[in-house]
Amino acid sequence: xxxxxxxxxxxxxxxxxxxxxxxxxxxxxxxxxxxxxxxxxxxxxxxxxxxxxxxxxxxxxxxxxxxxxxxxxxxxxxxxxxxxxxxxxxxxxxxxxxxxxxxxxxxxxxxxxxxxxxxxxxxxxxxxxxxxxxxxxxxxxxxxxxxxxxxxxxxxxxxxxxxxxxxxxxxxxxxxxxxxxxxxxxxxxxxxxxxxxxxxxxxxxxxxxxxxxxxxxxxxxxxxxxxxxxxxxxxxxxxxxxxxxxxxxxxxxxxxxxxxxxxxxxxxxxxxxxxxxxxxxxxxxxxxxxxxxxxxxxxxxxxxxxxxxxxxxxxxxxxxxxxxxxxxxxxxxxxxxxxxxxxxxxxxx
Amino acid sequence: xxxxxxxxxxxxxxxxxxxxxxxxxxxxxxxxxxxxxxxxxxxxxxxxxxxxxxxxxxxxxxxxxxxxxxxxxxxxxxxxxxxxxxxxxxxxxxxxxxxxxxxxxxxxxxxxxxxxxxxxxxxxxxxxxxxxxxxxxxxxxxxxxxxxxxxxxxxxxxxxxxxxxxxxxxxxxxxxxxxxxxxxxxxxxxxxxxxxxxxxxxxxxxxxxxxxxxxxxxxxxxxxxxxxxxxxxxxxxxxxxxxxxxxxxxxxxxxxxxxxxxxxxxxxxxxxxxxxxxxxxxxxxxxxxxxxxxxxxxxxxxxxxxxxxxxxxxxxxxxxxxxxxxxxxxxxxxxxxxxxxxxxxxxxx
Numbered sequence: 001x002x003x004x005x006x007x008x009x010x011x012x013x014x015x016x017x018x019x020x021x022x023x024x025x026x027x028x029x030x031x032x033x034x035x036x037x038x039x040x041x042x043x044x045x046x047x048x049x050x051x052x053x054x055x056x057x058x059x060x061x062x063x064x065x066x067x068x069x070x071x072x073x074x075x076x077x078x079x080x081x082x083x084x085x086x087x088x089x090x091x092x093x094x095x096x097x098x099x100x101x102x103x104x105x106x107x108x109x110x111x112x113x114x115x116x117x118x119x120x121x122x123x124x125x126x127x128x129x130x131x132x133x134x135x136x137x138x139x140x141x142x143x144x145x146x147x148x149x150x151x152x153x154x155x156x157x158x159x160x161x162x163x164x165x166x167x168x169x170x171x172x173x174x175x176x177x178x179x180x181x182x183x184x185x186x187x188x189x190x191x192x193x194x195x196x197x198x199x200x201x202x203x204x205x206x207x208x209x210x211x212x213x214x215x216x217x218x219x220x221x222x223x224x225x226x227x228x229x230x231x232x233x234x235x236x237x238x239x240x241x242x243x244x245x246x247x248x249x250x251x252x253x254x255x256x257x258x259x260x261x262x263x264x265x266x267x268x269x270x271x272x273x274x275x276x277x278x279x280x281x282x283x284x285x286x287x288x289x290x291x292x293x294x295x296x297x298x299x300x301x302x303x304x305x306x307x308x309x310x311x312x313x314x315x316x317x318x319x320x321x322x323x324x325x326x327x328x329x330x331x332x333x334x335x336x337x338x339x340x341x342x343x344x345x346x347x348x349x
Numbered sequence: 350x351x352x353x354x355x356x357x358x359x360x361x362x363x364x365x366x367x368x369x370x371x372x373x374x375x376x377x378x379x380x381x382x383x384x385x386x387x388x389x390x391x392x393x394x395x396x397x398x399x400x401x402x403x404x405x406x407x408x409x410x411x412x413x414x415x416x417x418x419x420x421x422x423x424x425x426x427x428x429x430x431x432x433x434x435x436x437x438x439x440x441x442x443x444x445x446x447x448x449x450x451x452x453x454x455x456x457x458x459x460x461x462x463x464x465x466x467x468x469x470x471x472x473x474x475x476x477x478x479x480x481x482x483x484x485x486x487x488x489x490x491x492x493x494x495x496x497x498x499x500x501x502x503x504x505x506x507x508x509x510x511x512x513x514x515x516x517x518x519x520x521x522x523x524x525x526x527x528x529x530x531x532x533x534x535x536x537x538x539x540x541x542x543x544x545x546x547x548x549x550x551x552x553x554x555x556x557x558x559x560x561x562x563x564x565x566x567x568x569x570x571x572x573x574x575x576x577x578x579x580x581x582x583x584x585x586x587x588x589x590x591x592x593x594x595x596x597x598x599x600x601x602x603x604x605x606x607x608x609x610x611x612x613x614x615x616x617x618x619x620x621x622x623x624x625x626x627x628x629x630x631x632x633x634x635x636x637x638x639x640x641x642x643x644x645x646x647x648x649x650x651x652x653x654x655x656x657x658x659x660x661x662x663x664x665x666x667x668x669x670x671x672x673x674x675x676x677x678x679x680x681x682x683x684x685x686x687x688x689x690x691x692x693x694x695x696x697x698x
Contacts, residue, residue, distance in 0.1 A: 025657040193646070193655070195544060195568040201647070201656040209657050216661045219544040219646060221569040221602025225668035228604060253570025255577060259612045260605060297542070297568060298550070300649045306542070307550040308374040308558050312565045319574035 001136055001169040005048055005056055007063075007129055008032065014067065014125070016060045020047040021165055022302070025206040036065030036084050043091040043098075046197065050166020051240045051276055052135050055097030058088045059128035062105045066124045069117075077117045078109065093288045094249055094318045096241040096278045101131050135168035138273045138332035143170060143179030146236070146271055146330040150180035150187060154233040157223060157261075159192040160251035161203035162238035162271065173236040173271040174204060176330060181213050189215040190232060192223055194251060196296040196315065220253050227264040235261045239272035239329075244346065246323030246338020247284025248272075252316055258325035270321075271330040279346050284320035292317045350485055350518040354397055354405055356412075356478055357381065363416065363474070365409045369396040370514055371651070374555040385414030385433050392440040392447075395546065399515020400589045400625055401484050404446030407437045408477040411454045415473045418466075426466045427458065442637045443598055443667045445590040445627045450480050484517035487622045487681035492519060492528030495585070495620055495679040499529035499536060503582040506572060506610075508541040509600035510552035511587035511620065522585040522620040523553060525679060530562050538564040539581060541572055543600060545645040545664065569602050576613040584610045588621035588678075593695065595672030595687020596633025597621075601665055607674035619670075620679040628695050633669035641666045 008017040015032040016039050023029050031047060033039045039061030042048050048057045065084035071077035089102055108127045112120050150156065156177060160166075163174035170178060180187055189208055194200035201217055208215040218226060226232060235257055241249045248254070248270050261268040281287060294313035299305050307313070323338035336344055357366040364381040365388050372378050380396060382388045388410030391397050397406045414433035420426035438451055457476045461469050499505065505526060509515075512523035519527060529536055538557055543549035550566055557564040567575060575581060584606055590598045597603070597619050610617040630636060643662035648654050656662075672687035685693055 026654070192570075193544070195542070195570055198655050205660050206657050209660060214661070216663050217646060217656055218663050219569065219601070221541075221544055221605060222663065222665065222668075224605030224608055225601060225665060226663070228668070252568070252574060256570060256573030256605065256609060259573055259609055263608045263612070297566060301653045301655055304650045304652045305375070306547050306650055307566055308555050311554050311558065312563070314565050314567050314571065314575070316571065316574060319571075319577070 002164045003132070003169040004165045005053055005060065005132070005168070007060055007125070007132070014064065016057065016064055018042050018048045018057065019165070021049060021203060022046055025202050033064070035068065036061040036088060039064060040087050040091050049199070050161065051095035051097040051238065052167040052172065052273060053165070054092060054095045055101035055275065056132045056135060056168050058098050059101040059105055059131040061088050062102060063124040063128040066121050071117050074113055074117065077120065081109065092290055094240045094290045097275050100275045104131060132168045135273065136170060139167055139170040139172060139175045141332040142172060142271055142273065142330055143175040145334055146176030146269070147179040147183055149234065149269065150176070150185055152185045152187070155188045155190055155231050157190045157192070157226070157232050157235045157257065158204065159200065159237050159254055159257050160194045161199035161207070163204060163207040165203050165207060166238065172238045172273065174207060176236055176271050177213065178211060181211065187213070189213060190226060191215050191217050192220045192253065192257070193217060194253060195220055198301065199251070223257055224260045227260055227266060232266055235266055235268045237270055239270050239276050240318055241287050242270070242272060242277045242329065242341070243281045243284045243287060244279045244342050245283045246326055246329065246341055248321045248326060249284060249287040249289065249318045250321065252319050255319040255321045258321040262325050267327040268325055269328050269330055270326055274331050274333060274345055277341060277345065279342065284322060287320055290317040291315060351513045352481070352518040353514045354402055354409070354481070354517070356409055356474070356481070363413065365406065365413055367391050367397045367406065368514070370398060370552060371395055374551050382413070384417065385410040385437060388413060389436045389440050398548070399510065400444035400446040400587065401516040401521065401622060402514070403441060403444045404450035404624065405481045405484060405517050407447050408450040408454055408480040410437050411451060412473040412477040415470050420466050423462055423466065426469065430458065441639055443589045443639045446624050449624045453480060481517045484622065485519060488516055488519040488521060488524045490681040491521060491620055491622065491679055492524040494683055495525030495618070496528040496532055498583060498618065499525070499534055501534040501536070504537045504539055504580050506539045506541070506575070506581050506584045506606065507553065508549065508586050508603055508606050509543045510548035510556070512553060512556040514552050514556060515587065521587045521622065523556060525585060525620050526562065527560060530560065536562070538562060539575060540564050540566050541569045541602065541606070542566060543602060544569055547650065548600070572606055573609045576609055576615060581615055584615055584617045586619055588619050588625045589667055590636050591619070591621060591626045591678065591690070592630045592633045592636060593628045593691050594632045595675055595678065595690055597670045597675060598633060598636040598638065598667045599670065601668050604668040604670045607670040611674050616676040617674055618677050618679055619675055623680050623682060623694055626690060626694065628691065633671060636669055639666040640664060
């Protein structure tokens, strides 16, 4: 199973090894992060992105940071762990998986408070690896559920990147497409390029090409015209945070796709592990939206400037799609209507 | 009045001087086209673009080509003019102004068949300059009509470039914004970058900056999120061809803006001279849509590749917005509902 992030034992000790996705599709460069600061930088600078992958990276980053602590007591350890946690938590505000994973790690620290510091450090490494492995298992399960929605001959529109690159492996929305393809269904994928960071053209097209799945790249502005033309059977996207009522924060542009899908009577599905659902938030208006550097808009791929100097730019990284536009949410536990989340999954969390 | 194209008398005789818009906003480079082939290349390669400007360029290109003909008789002249006309007509299929302007030129040739060839050549030059001057007058009139829709404090969303750069001067949709601004209304403009060729970020932002009008650049994918957030009072776009029923072909992505505007109850106006209305076409499905080079999508600004090698790409340059999404069409003769075009303007053409 291809994974963009791994806990790797290097000559000088463990590192978090991540694929620098900002350099795809032209270069496949792996970066070994020797400390939690480098992991935090990797999350912030989008070497690793995608809500589930961010969660895994944060858990591994915390385990790495914890390992380097020299502490004489549990309290000393906890005190030194705090700034490490805070550094990782401050990287990106929208993806709830980041906080979910860090909370899991904190729980490990708490429930093992009677063990030695060295034992707790070891448990944290185990937990981070478990977060990774469980993510892959969840994605494969999600793919199985979602693939039932896809039929041979379907054309599926997707936005951003939600494949192996965005997760521990296999992917969420793109994982559903992979599962359908692996089960023998001949399908086609229409890929929004996903400005400004171009996760669609750079990453999703790369993953589909690696898997030899027929795909056509379009600009985000073409989605409506292709829906009108007919032939798109399904829209499939991921999520960075889902509120209790089903409102879904995802990559900027997702909301437009959802409104357009509704206008063309095309089913619109979100695929996300249940760890992406934030039952502490009643509706989408409460989800914090990250505003990123304007240079992402004005300097494409960090290389070519496409606007005059000194222009004002907006760059919200995400938008919120109200539940009413979402046909269903595909999780590892099955497919749910947005309105069912709280009743069917809320109690288990 | 700033114009991106002019009939210029150079040392060696007349040339069509055009601003190479592919190099904006970084370089302001004027190209002198000494013959109709260079003018045709300029249209095809987007040195000059925008339906009205394309019409002017084609008329000037024909006058330039006609001037170089050595013909002993009217019939000989007409025979030699035919391939010049065809070269210019084959540059871009969607903008009807191209064919409208060439038809005007053909009419000049026909009605002056009893004059000498040299006299006809002179009349063609006069006609091309008239096409240019009339366009400016029409745009200023259109701006006056449209500005009535705009109030101080409004935020207006626009797509693509419809300013002086897209016309003989002043602009169509952006011309309306200029007229409102010049009349003292403090407004703000939200500019879609307009992938793939980035007319919004490169050209519209440049024109707004030159005119010191407050503007914010967004990616096309952000339009829906900003409409949802509230505050956009009006959407204003141009047109490349309007069918008799009001269906409007315009830059790819316009249709998505229109559907999103409807979903948010935001008025959506098209601004275009009546020369953009094609009464020979009943509805939008009959408008030919130009499919352009995939490299425009995969190589941003012709410089940086943003997708893997050998990917399939779609690149329709335009889409068609059905009349039902259009609140009104702003022309030099006033503002009309799409359904009124035929009755109120159809007889005059």
